[in-house]
Every structure is written in C-alpha cells, then in structure tokens.
Amino acid sequence: xxxxxxHPVVQFRxxxxxxxxFDGKPMEAYEGETVAAALYANGVRIFSRSFKYHRxxxxxxxxxxxxxxxxxxxGIPNVRTCKVYVRDGMQIRSQNSYxxxxxxxxxxxxxxxxxxxxxxxxxxxxxxxxxxxxxxxSMRKFTGLGNFxxxxxxxRGREETLxxxxxxxxxxxxxxxxxxxxxxxxxxxxxxxxxxxVGGQLVKQxxxxxxxxxxxxxxxxxxxxxxxxxxxxxxxxxxxxLNTGVFGIYxxxxxxxxxxxxxxxxxKKIIIATGAYERTLxxxxxxxxxxxxxxxxxxxxxxxxxxxxxxxxxxxxGNVGLILTYQLLQAGVDVAGxxxxxxxxxxxxxxxxxxxxxxxxxxxxxxxxxxxxxxRVEGAQIVALDDKWQEVPGSERDISCDFxxxxxxxxxxxxxxxxxxxxxRFVPELGGFVPVRNRYMETSREGVYVAGDAAGIExxxxxxxxxxxxxxxxxxxxxxxxxxxEEMRDKFVSDLEEMRRGPFGARILKGLExxxx
Amino acid sequence: xxxYCKRGFLLTDEIAPRPSDERLKERKVxxxxxxxxxxxxxxxxxxxxDAVEMENINAPPRVIYENCTGCMKCIRVCPGLAIxxxxxxxxxxxxxxxxxxxxxxxxGDTVSLLNRKGEIVGEGTVTWVxxxxxxxxTALVTVEMDKDLLFEVRxxxxx
Ligand SMILES: Cc1cc2nc3c(=O)[nH]c(=O)nc-3n(C[C@H](O)[C@H](O)[C@H](O)COP(=O)(O)OP(=O)(O)OC[C@H]3O[C@@H](n4cnc5c(N)ncnc54)[C@H](O)[C@@H]3O)c2cc1C
Ligand code: SF4
Ligand code: SF4
Ligand code: FES
Numbered sequence: 001x002x003x004x005x006x007h008p009v010v011q012f013r014x015x016x017x018x019x020x021x022f023d024g025k026p027m028e029a030y031e032g033e034t035v036a037a038a039l040y041a042n043g044v045r046i047f048s049r050s051f052k053y054h055r056x057x058x059x060x061x062x063x064x065x066x067x068x069x070x071x072x073x074x075g076i077p078n079v080r081t082c083k084v085y086v087r088d089g090m091q092i093r094s095q096n097s098y099x100x101x102x103x104x105x106x107x108x109x110x111x112x113x114x115x116x117x118x119x120x121x122x123x124x125x126x127x128x129x130x131x132x133x134x135x136x137x138s139m140r141k142f143t144g145l146g147n148f149x150x151x152x153x154x155x156r157g158r159e160e161t162l163x164x165x166x167x168x169x170x171x172x173x174x175x176x177x178x179x180x181x182x183x184x185x186x187x188x189x190x191x192x193x194x195x196x197x198v199g200g201q202l203v204k205q206x207x208x209x210x211x212x213x214x215x216x217x218x219x220x221x222x223x224x225x226x227x228x229x230x231x232x233x234x235x236x237x238x239x240x241x242l243n244t245g246v247f248g249i250y251x252x253x254x255x256x257x258x259x260x261x262x263x264x265x266x267x268k269k270i271i272i273a274t275g276a277y278e279r280t281l282x283x284x285x286x287x288x289x290x291x292x293x294x295x296x297x298x299x300x301x302x303x304x305x306x307x308x309x310x311x312x313x314x315x316x317x318g319n320v321g322l323i324l325t326y327q328l329l330q331a332g333v334d335v336a337g338x339x340x341x342x343x344x345x346x347x348x349x350x351x352x353x354x355x356x357x358x359x360x361x362x363x364x365x366x367x368x369x370x371x372x373x374x375x376r377v378e379g380a381q382i383v384a385l386d387d388k389w390q391e392v393p394g395s396e397r398d399i400s401c402d403f404x405x406x407x408x409x410x411x412x413x414x415x416x417x418x419x420x421x422x423x424x425r426f427v428p429e430l431g432g433f434v435p436v437r438n439r440y441m442e443t444s445r446e447g448v449y450v451a452g453d454a455a456g457i458e459x460x461x462x463x464x465x466x467x468x469x470x471x472x473x474x475x476x477x478x479x480x481x482x483x484x485x486e487e488m489r490d491k492f493v494s495d496l497e498e499m500r501r502g503p504f505g506a507r508i509l510k511g512l513e514x515x516x517x
Numbered sequence: 518x519x520x521y522c523k524r525g526f527l528l529t530d531e532i533a534p535r536p537s538d539e540r541l542k543e544r545k546v547x548x549x550x551x552x553x554x555x556x557x558x559x560x561x562x563x564x565x566x567d568a569v570e571m572e573n574i575n576a577p578p579r580v581i582y583e584n585c586t587g588c589m590k591c592i593r594v595c596p597g598l599a600i601x602x603x604x605x606x607x608x609x610x611x612x613x614x615x616x617x618x619x620x621x622x623x624x625g626d627t628v629s630l631l632n633r634k635g636e637i638v639g640e641g642t643v644t645w646v647x648x649x650x651x652x653x654x655t656a657l658v659t660v661e662m663d664k665d666l667l668f669e670v671r672x673x674x675x676x
Pocket of ligand 2: 546547563564565566567568569580584585586587588589590591592
C-alpha cells in the first residue's frame with residue numbers, strides 16, 4: 001500500500017503487524033506507527049471536518065500542533081491521531097460528520113456559505129424569538145467537535161512531585177546539548193519531551209548537516225540525534241522523561257502530564273528548548289486535504305516510511321523546502337516544482353543545485369494562487385509576482401500535483417516563555433516572538449533560560465551550541481563546575497559569533513541586536 | 518545577490534578556475550561548486566593534505582589542485598553534495614559523483630548524463646561504485662564520458 005519498502009538512506013524498522021479499525025473497517029498497521037500515519041498508509045486523506053461548514057481537513061503538522069487530525073479513539077473524542085500510537089484492535093472513528101468523514105452530508109453547509117457570511121451566530125436564526133432555542137439546539141447538533149464518551153471513565157489520574165537542579169523542556173538538539181553539558185558538570189537534571197523519542201526535528205532529517213566540522217557537519221541529522229542520545233544516556237544524573245508534555249510554568253513550578261499522571265516539577269533552573277511551529281499560508285483552498293506542512297510530510301515519509309502522494313508542489317524555497325524536495329525524490333515521489341515569492345532562492349545555493357540538476361524547476365517571483373479539488377488536492381494554480389509583490393495578470397499556470405507542501409518558515413514556540421514571565425519581543429529576523437536574554441541565554445526572568453529554535457529560528461548547529469551555553473551557565477550558577485567550565489562556556493559564545501558572521505548570519509545578528517542585553 | 522541564487526545552478530563562467538588538462542590526466546582532482554558564503558567547513562577538516570582552503574567558516578572553499586591527492590575524503594562528507602572528482606583517463610572524461618537514490622547502478626551500466634539544469638546531455642558508462650552502506654548512505658559513482666562533458670555533467674539518471 002502506501003508504505004515505502006526501500007529507501008536509499010533510512011531503514012524503516014516496523015514493529016509487529018496489528019489491525020486497527022477505522023469507522024469499523026479493519027486496516028493493517030504496525031506497532032510504533034501513529035494512528036495518523038497508519039490511516040494515511042491505508043489511503044485515508046480526510047481526517048476531520050471543520051466544525052461549522054464541515055469542510056474536509058487532512059493532517060497538516062503531524063506533530064500535534066494543528067489539531068486537524070482529531071478523531072475518536074477507543075471512545076475518547078478529540079484525540080490528535082498524529083500523537084497516539086496504534087494498538088491491536090484499536091477503534092478509531094471519525095467525528096463531527098454524518099454518516100462518515102468521507103461522505104459528510106453536512107458538507108452542504110459549505111455550499112450554502114453565501115447565506116451566512118458572518119458564520120451562523122448573532123445575526124441568523126434569532127427570530128422569531130420563540131424558535132430561537134430550537135435553532136440553537138439544532139445547530140449544536142450540526143456543529144462542534146466530537147461527542148462525549150458514552151461511558152463514565154473510571155480510571156483515576158495520579159500525581160507526582162519531582163525536584164531537580166535543572167529542568168529542560170524539549171529534547172531536540174538544543175535540549176539534549178544542555179542536558180549533556182550540565183550533566184557533565186554533575187547537575188541533577190530532568191529532561192522532558194512530549195514525543196516518545198528524543199531528537200526533536202533531527203529524527204526526520206535524513207540529509208547530511210552543514211556546520212562546523214567540530215560540531216558534526218557532514219553527519220546526517222538522524223545520526224546526530226543518535227549520537228546525542230547515546231551521550232545523554234550515559235549520565236545517571238540526567239532523568240529523561242518522554243511522552244511528557246509540559247503545559248505550564250507557574251512561579252517557577254512546572255506542570256506536565258505523562259499518560260495519566262500529573263507531574264509537578266520544582267527545579268532551581270529551567271531551560272526552555274521547545275523548538276518551533278510551522279507557518280501556513282493564505283490561498284484559496286489552503287485547508288484542502290493534501291495541503292501539508294513540510295515538516296509534517298517529512299515526519300510521515302522519513303519517520304514512518306509512508307508515501308505522501310505521487311507528485312508534490314513545494315511552496316517556499318528555504319532550506320526546508322529544498323531539502324524536502326530532495327527527500328521526496330529519494331522516496332521515489334515526483335516534485336512538480338518549487339514556488340518562491342522572492343526573486344531569489346531562499347535557502348543555500350548548494351541545496352538548490354542538488355534538485356535543479358535533477359530537473360526540478362524553481363519558480364522564483366511566483367506564488368500559489370489556489371489549490372484545485374473538492375475532497376483532496378487535484379492540482380494547483382501558481383502565478384507570477386511583479387517587483388511590488390502584485391500578481392501579474394495572465395501569468396497564471398496550472399500545475400498538476402496531488403499534494404502541496406507549505407514551507408514558508410517557522411515561528412518559535414513562545415507560550416511557556418510568556419508564562420514563565422520572560423520579557424518577549426517580536427523580532428521578524430528571528431521568526432516571531434522571542435525572549436530578551438543575555439549572552440548566556442538567560443531570559444529576563446532569572447533562572448529561566450532559552451535555547452535553540454525557541455530563541456529564534458536558526459539551525460541545528462547553532463541550536464546545539466546555544467543549548468550547551470544554557471546548560472553550562474545554569475549549572476555554573478548553581479555552583480557546579482570550575483574555571484574550566486566557564487572558559488568552555490565563553491568559547492561556545494565566541495564559536496556562535498564566528499558561525500553567524502556570513503550573509504545568512506547577518507540577518508540573525510540584526511535580530512539578536514534587538515533582544516540580547 | 519549573485520544571479521546563480523535566482524537560477525539554482527551555475528553557468529560555466531561562474532565555476533571555479535578549472536584544473537588544467539595536464540593536471541586532470543595525472544590523477545583525479547576534487548572540483549568544488551560551492552560559491553556562496555555559508556557556515557560550513559566540513560570539506561576543509563576532512564582533507565588531510567591541506568588541499569582545501571577557506572578563510573573562515575563562512576567563506577567559500579577553494580581547492581589547491583597541486584595538493585589534492587584524489588583521496589575522496591571530502592566528497593564523502595560534503596553535505597552540499599557540491600564536490601565532484603574529475604579525471605581524464607585514456608582520452609575519456611571521468612566524473613565521480615555522490616548518489617543517494619535507488620537503484621544504485623552497477624559497474625558497466627549505461628546511464629543518462631544530466632547537466633546542472635537537469636537536461637540530458639549524453640550517456641556514460643559506470644566504471645566504479647562505492648556502495649552506499651560503505652559511506653553512511655551516500656554512494657559514490659564514477660561515470661566515464663566524453664572528455665568535453667567534464668565541466669558540464671553534474672548528475673546522472675539510472676535507466
Ligand atoms: C526540513 C528541515 C531541514 C533542516 N536542515 C538543517 C540543516 O541542514 N542544518 C542545520 O543545522 N539545521 C537544519 N534544520 C534546523 C534544525 O532541525 C532545527 O533548527 C533544530 O532542530 C532546532 O532544535 P531545537 O532543539 O531548538 O528544537 P526541536 O528540534 O524542534 O526540538 C524541540 C523539542 O521540544 C519538544 N517540545 C515542544 N514543546 C514541548 C512541551 N510543551 N513539552 C514537552 N516537550 C515539548 C518537541 O517535542 C521537540 O522534541 C532543519 C530543519 C528542518 C525542519
Ligand atoms: S580529494 Fe582528498 S586530497 Fe583532494 S581535496 Fe578532497 S580530501 Fe583533499
Ligand atoms: S563541505 Fe561542501 S557544502 Fe560545506 S563548504 Fe565544503 S563544499 Fe561547501
Ligand atoms: S495535530 Fe495532528 S496533524 Fe497537526
């Protein structure tokens with residue numbers, strides 16, 4: 001079916017074969033796959049319906065950030081299927097649709113949208129007043145998300161309290177590096193990640209990384225993740241807690257959930273290394289199943305070995321878009337082209353050259369105008385832009401493709417930083433809201449550090465160095481380490497400066513000027 | 518911004534100075550197509566013969582052709598897949614290219630040759646293959662072709 005059997009770089013180690021049921025229909029899945037990946041491999045494209053107009057929605061991010069993959073799993077509504085793993089006999093039901101998500105007759109609302117330009121409420125269906133309650137109750141049946149579980153949930157949640165020197169949130173390259181360097185100095189560390197494995201974005205990066213030779217350049221992302229993991233597991237003083245989602249920081253106390261346990265963590269220092277979100281783009285039909293985040297497609301393809309489609313169109317020619325194009329070709333998927341609104345290619349020339357010499361066109365000064373299709377992407381229309389970013393009339397052209405990947409940049413995850421009380425600023429050069437901090441990555445909130453993409457969108461190489469700096473500095477402030485540790489920290493600070501000296505770093509430096517105090 | 522940043526490929530007058538025919542006949546030589554300032558120096562550190570020069574981590578690399586022994590260390594690690602080994606042997610051109618696709622060709626196979634834009638410009642014969650499992654997933658493939666194509670061909674397609 002839709003699973004890749006062979007791949008030039010990745011070996012897919014699939015678990016035991018199991019059967020899951022989607023709206024009653026049995027489907028083949030493998031242990032270790034998420035429900036969303038297994039459904040996709042079995043041809044499911046519509047994962048949910050929008051809650052008012054019942055427009056079909058596919059998955060988008062595949063990492064639990066967008067909520068467009070929600071279904072009822074074993075009786076529990078609104079489960080993000082990209083975050084739960086298959087189990088034999090699992091019952092998955094589409095929700096918010098009748099009779100099912102594929103043929104939702106309530107999709108008719110989408111055809112009648114001209115009648116409700118403001119949505120349903122406030123202006124329509126309020127008169128005559130004696131019928132208002134009837135209207136409200138009827139509308140509630142048609143809209144909203146999910147159904148209440150039919151049975152009472154008997155299982156009780158548990159609580160747990162933990163204390164540690166340094167709590168690190170996020171086990172991507174930044175968080176892992178913090179843990180290794182602070183762990184080395186002897187600090188007692190709690191490293192948490194909501195994913196079932198460490199590595200963050202690295203687990204889907206099958207290509208070799210740039211950077212300095214000292215920091216692992218030329219090594220594949222997946223391999224860097226393995227190396228970091230091996231290293232961090234050597235320390236007894238680093239407690240790694242996976243499947244652990246941090247939902248809040250209250251006056252220095254961290255709240256997290258793991259399975260049905262509520263964990264309260266009281267650390268002396270906190271390092272926030274939660275990475276970034278993928279951005280989306282506005283165009284007609286941008287919510288059609290088949291319009292995916294670039295990272296989402298990488299997760300599906302490189303982590304789970306599921307083919308996203310036959311022919312893709314890539315929107316955005318930054319490194320992510322260029323690398324994804326190359327990875328799609330490696331998986332045997334065709335790419336119709338790369339669209340870039342800027343007059344120049346956004347990513348590194350060498351990445352662009354890799355796909356150009358395989359004949360993939362890059363349309364600079366072009367954007368996507370719309371996606372075609374009713375239940376899934378059946379094509380796209382692109383259009384040229386003039387030097388004032390206006391569409392050039394008559395330059396529209398149709399591209400035939402069955403999925404579209406949006407890679408128009410990332411934004412730092414800022415929620416926990418705000419909640420921790422760090423002073424935040426909007427810095428476009430760094431991708432969005434980022435905290436004010438000193439050169440050792442400590443934010444305006446004493447004892448709260450930031451590292452990696454959460455501090456500003458950059459690269460794994462810089463994320464790792466920032467992580468080391470934050471790890472070292474927080475441990476030093478707690479009395480661990482000696483003069484040597486301080487020298488090491490300062491050396492990493494100057495390494496970072498060195499790496500940012502080129503034209504790609506110039507933009508980052510401009511952004512950093514606004515937040516580093 | 519140089520024009521190649523719009524195109525995504527180099528024109529022949531934008532590539533580095535070419536090694537001479539004499540040098541190409543002596544032994545194979547690394548030829549790098551990495552003109553942009555990016556924070557990467559993997560090639561410099563991989564070379565044990567001081568044949569790759571770089572002023573700082575952001576500067577583009579430059580090969581000193583006299584020093585290059587053709588050991589192929591650099592082409593194995595380059596994340597940009599921007600290094601090609603060039604050679605003239607028995608009047609024929611030979612290019613060694615990194616290859617990360619399936620199926621991996623075998624010695625003796627005929628392949629279609631692609632230029633920097635992906636256009637087919639001829640055909641060549643595979644003379645040597647370093648299998649991907651010996652180089653962390655990146656195969657190296659040497660293809661023999663018309664000598665005039667040495668500075669034009671940068672990829673191939675298995676038929
Ligand atoms: C397609 C692509 C290609 C790339 N190519 C390169 C390249 O060639 N070279 C390079 O140097 N860089 C590259 N990068 C960039 C690099 O991957 C990122 O910059 C790097 O992963 C950032 O590291 P991080 O640790 O800050 O964040 P991430 O790797 O995103 O890790 C963040 C972690 O935090 C966890 N998390 C988030 N919120 C919570 C929470 N509330 N509770 C618990 N855990 C949480 C997440 O699950 C995740 O594991 C690429 C990125 C992409 C997407
Ligand atoms: S082939 Fe060997 S000697 Fe020549 S530049 Fe590359 S690493 Fe150096
Ligand atoms: S290793 Fe490759 S990408 Fe990096 S600087 Fe050298 S030639 Fe350029
Ligand atoms: S939350 Fe599952 S695809 Fe985004």
